[in-house]
Amino acid sequence: MGEGPTITTIAARAGVSIASVSRVLNGLPTRQETVHKVLSAAEELGYVPNSVARSLKSRRTNQIAFAMADIANPVYLAMVREIQPVLKAAGYRLVLHSTDADVGDEIGVLRSLGERYVDGLIMIPLRVTEELVKAIAAARAPVVVIGSVPDGLRVDNVRTDSRTGLRLALDHLHGLGRSRIGFVNGPLDTVPGAARGAAYADGLAALGLPYQPELVETGDFYRAEGAEAVRRLLDRAPDIDALMCANDLIALGALHVLRRAGRRVPEDVAVAGMDDIDLAADAWPAVTSVSLGSAERGRAAAQLLLDRLHDAGRPPQVVTVRPRLVVRASTVGEEPR
Amino acid sequence: MGEGPTITTIAARAGVSIASVSRVLNGLPTRQETVHKVLSAAEELGYVPNSVARSLKSRRTNQIAFAMADIANPVYLAMVREIQPVLKAAGYRLVLHSTDADVGDEIGVLRSLGERYVDGLIMIPLRVTEELVKAIAAARAPVVVIGSVPDGLRVDNVRTDSRTGLRLALDHLHGLGRSRIGFVNGPLDTVPGAARGAAYADGLAALGLPYQPELVETGDFYRAEGAEAVRRLLDRAPDIDALMCANDLIALGALHVLRRAGRRVPEDVAVAGMDDIDLAADAWPAVTSVSLGSAERGRAAAQLLLDRLHDAGRPPQVVTVRPRLVVRASTVGEEPR
DNA sequence: CATCCATCCGTAAACGTTTACACAAGCGAG
DNA sequence: CTCGCTTGTGTAAACGTTTACGGATGGATG
Numbered sequence A, B: 001m002g003e004g005p006t007i008t009t010i011a012a013r014a015g016v017s018i019a020s021v022s023r024v025l026n027g028l029p030t031r032q033e034t035v036h037k038v039l040s041a042a043e044e045l046g047y048v049p050n051s052v053a054r055s056l057k058s059r060r061t062n063q064i065a066f067a068m069a070d071i072a073n074p075v076y077l078a079m080v081r082e083i084q085p086v087l088k089a090a091g092y093r094l095v096l097h098s099t100d101a102d103v104g105d106e107i108g109v110l111r112s113l114g115e116r117y118v119d120g121l122i123m124i125p126l127r128v129t130e131e132l133v134k135a136i137a138a139a140r141a142p143v144v145v146i147g148s149v150p151d152g153l154r155v156d157n158v159r160t161d162s163r164t165g166l167r168l169a170l171d172h173l174h175g176l177g178r179s180r181i182g183f184v185n186g187p188l189d190t191v192p193g194a195a196r197g198a199a200y201a202d203g204l205a206a207l208g209l210p211y212q213p214e215l216v217e218t219g220d221f222y223r224a225e226g227a228e229a230v231r232r233l234l235d236r237a238p239d240i241d242a243l244m245c246a247n248d249l250i251a252l253g254a255l256h257v258l259r260r261a262g263r264r265v266p267e268d269v270a271v272a273g274m275d276d277i278d279l280a281a282d283a284w285p286a287v288t289s290v291s292l293g294s295a296e297r298g299r300a301a302a303q304l305l306l307d308r309l310h311d312a313g314r315p316p317q318v319v320t321v322r323p324r325l326v327v328r329a330s331t332v333g334e335e336p337r
Numbered sequence C: 001c002a003t004c005c006a007t008c009c010g011t012a013a014a015c016g017t018t019t020a021c022a023c024a025a026g027c028g029a030g
Numbered sequence D: 001c002t003c004g005c006t007t008g009t010g011t012a013a014a015c016g017t018t019t020a021c022g023g024a025t026g027g028a029t030g
Helices: A007-014 A016-027 A032-045 A050-057 A076-089 A103-114 A132-138 A163-174 A191-207 A223-236 A248-260 A277-280 A294-310 B007-014 B018-025 B031-044 B051-058 B074-089 B103-116 B131-136 B161-174 B192-205 B223-236 B248-260 B278-282 B293-311
Strands: A063-068 A091-096 A120-123 A143-146 A154-158 A181-185 A217-220 A240-243 A270-274 A290-292 A318-321 A324-326 B064-069 B093-098 B120-123 B142-146 B158-162 B181-185 B216-218 B240-244 B270-274 B288-291 B319-321 B324-326
Touching: A007 A016, A007 A032, A016 A032, A032 B131, A050 B051, A063 A076, A063 A103, A063 B120, A063 B270, A076 A091, A076 A277, A076 A294, A076 B093, A103 A132, A120 B240, A132 A277, A143 A294, A154 A294, A163 A181, A163 A240, A163 A270, A163 A290, A163 A324, A181 A191, A191 A217, A191 B216, A217 A223, A217 B216, A223 A240, A223 A248, A240 A248, A248 A270, A248 A277, A277 A290, A294 B181, A318 B240, B007 B018, B007 B031, B007 B223, B064 B074, B064 B103, B074 B293, B093 B131, B103 B131, B120 B293, B131 B248, B142 B293, B161 B181, B161 B192, B161 B240, B161 B270, B161 B288, B161 B324, B181 B192, B192 B216, B216 B223, B223 B240, B223 B248, B248 B278, B248 B288, B293 B319
Parallel strands: A063 A091, A063 A120, A120 A143, A143 A154, A154 A318, A181 A217, A181 A240, A240 A270, A270 A290, B064 B093, B064 B120, B120 B142, B142 B158, B158 B319, B181 B216, B181 B240, B240 B270, B270 B288
Antiparallel strands: A091 B093, A290 A324, B288 B324
């Protein structure tokens, strides 16, 4: 059993050449009788075209890669969820890469584009090193980067403005009369960690509030690590009346810790997060969060890549998604029904 | 610019034949001098082998597909998370398919195996129709099914026993002195829905409790739909003292509804779920849940597929993962510290 | 009736690899 | 000195498609 039928098998059975078979299968003009012979042969044999051979000839794989740190992160998950249907509708398959936030791994993915197993890549790097930037510039296939990139880098890019976003939340907290606003951040050597840390300082200054180092704690962008950090912060500065969290997972950890500590949210401490993941809305109390439009960014990235594949020559595009504050119970209390 | 360098380019530059180039790159025995010439040429040109051409010749793609209903479902997510590293370690890429629980879509994926763009498929169908079974049997590449399949179907299979699992939870609830145990299920035309519905009835019988239709409500396996169903159930049978939920998302919805209704968990109503997703442990109160070993099933499926690719001839394997009850606050209250 | 054009189809090359086979050179053994 | 074996390399075929090109056929046109 020589595996599945090929175009040669069909040609033999239909009594025509492989060229005719190919033409019929691709809908090129052909005599009606030939069309019929080929189609019935193909049907009888259960022919399915070999995508590898097709790719070799056409130099297109109809596959697109998506590389992110960890699929379990709700933000990346939301993106995959949006990216997939867009690609599927355009006839592309999705190849998934988890890099564990390892820059080396990300560079490996970029290098592997030379193998030509995908037509393009959407990536969302956490740490943007010089080497990574070089690898992006040298990539052998179109790349779309979600997140901030250095100015000089000519690459399709989807970004948001977490700085402005964090400011929205601080203004909101301040507007509620809170003035001792703690801040729990993720690692400072990541792009979002650095940006959000700076934004917190800026935001306080703009509000005329003093920057007090003892109100700032650094952990990681996960729930457990966030909870740990909140615990430390609370020990050191028990009198905070608000908590700004660098993302929603940290905020969820904060809710847990505050509840254990007997603090009411938002009466004693108002809590705000960032990313507006689904869990934020479902938590109790529901968490006020700055939406950075994850879904929208995912869709935009997919669309940028499709456009790029369609027109390789156009100048690199930058799409910016505007942050938006979603106010919920964790800052303003339960809505009356 | 004729795209990237190929072995032909290298051969020209090194002054050898393409066969020698291929041999060197694949580590076959070659004269030292030739090795050197080829490697430096490859290095200088920044050569990367074309995986499509390699696949065409070798008939292997080093890609494996995973098809599930919806990546946002925490259970499937947990599986992807486990499957990916196993495959990656074995040198395979992961191609992701979301089918929206559409049987037609799943059959489409199975058919597409004929295109030979992957070496195998791991799938987790929600509804097992006759047509799906036929498509599995006719698949042109190795398939591993996670979930129950009809007895006759010869296919590698990873399953669990949700029936026994649900029984564990019912026994636990009954052991706590609860006897009016409501049940909120997902769609009955899905494999898990049907199994869990039957298990509930069996479990009650085994405990000597009467089956009361008014204690059973059907929604969907999501939080919002689950919450709706719980609301209906609560209206109809306000005197329940326990709630068995067919999965954890439903249980999370239940917590929300019960809180709104002023019922204390677990004092007034004990709540148990199924799947033991991360969220169950993080909820408040933390949800008692039947673990069906999602992570373990994912790993097992990946391993089964790798083994199958290694030995096409061996008889189909079935791996069964034993369910395990994880007791948390939603049934027994807060642990003393 | 010769010419031209349109239509249809087959031959062969190409995509970038791997690999069977053959050939040349070198060398030890008879 | 010849035979045969080993070692290293090149030629060419193959994987399954798509497609440029040219040949054959037949009808319309002069």
